[in-house]
Amino acid sequence: RKEVEQDPGPFNVPEGATVAFNCTYSNSASQSFFWYRQDCRKEPKLLMSVYSSGNEDGRFTAQLNRASQYISLLIRDSKLSDSATYLCVSLSNTGKLIFGQGTTLQVKP
């Protein structure tokens, strides 16, 4: 079983839709979590960190559920420019960054 798992999608949604991604992790000792965004042929870039109480940044909301060991990312009012691959990342207690496979989002007009 992979340490961090995501549904690869693709998720095809119309502009303006709300879309949610989930990510599960197996290492209960993981300390911190992040969502990265990766555009085609580019390097991943940090979208947001995930705090235990949830974190909101504009149209994006990230939440962590330690009991069930999953992290979620909610995107409201989707834009065409949100089309990308979204990577879920856990930071282990040893400092390792472990990536999920990524979830592809395609926002259509």
Next chain:
Amino acid sequence: DVKVTQSSRYLVKRTGEKVFLECVQDMDHENMFWYRQDPGLGLRLIYFSYDVKMKEKGDIPEGYSVSREKKERFSLILESASTNQTSMYLCASSSVGQGSNTEAFFGQGTRLTVV
């Protein structure tokens, strides 16, 4: 404001060649990583370094070695390149802090083709 720099964007090497991929970060980060990214497999950790001269194997270290002689530089070495090492290689660095104090940045990636 470049933070993590990889030496080459595109590289073509022959089977059996020794290949060096260099990565430099200017953020004084303790941790540095090498990943490879392949379609359908996501980012897989090759090696990880948490301090100068310290290294730890990731999920797929076979066929690779690393060197960290200085804090800012982490090199990935393919001892004898093979065609199954054709991939996108990404270097990253991160600080040690937890939660909101943690930050990680990636280099622009090196697309390596072994022929």
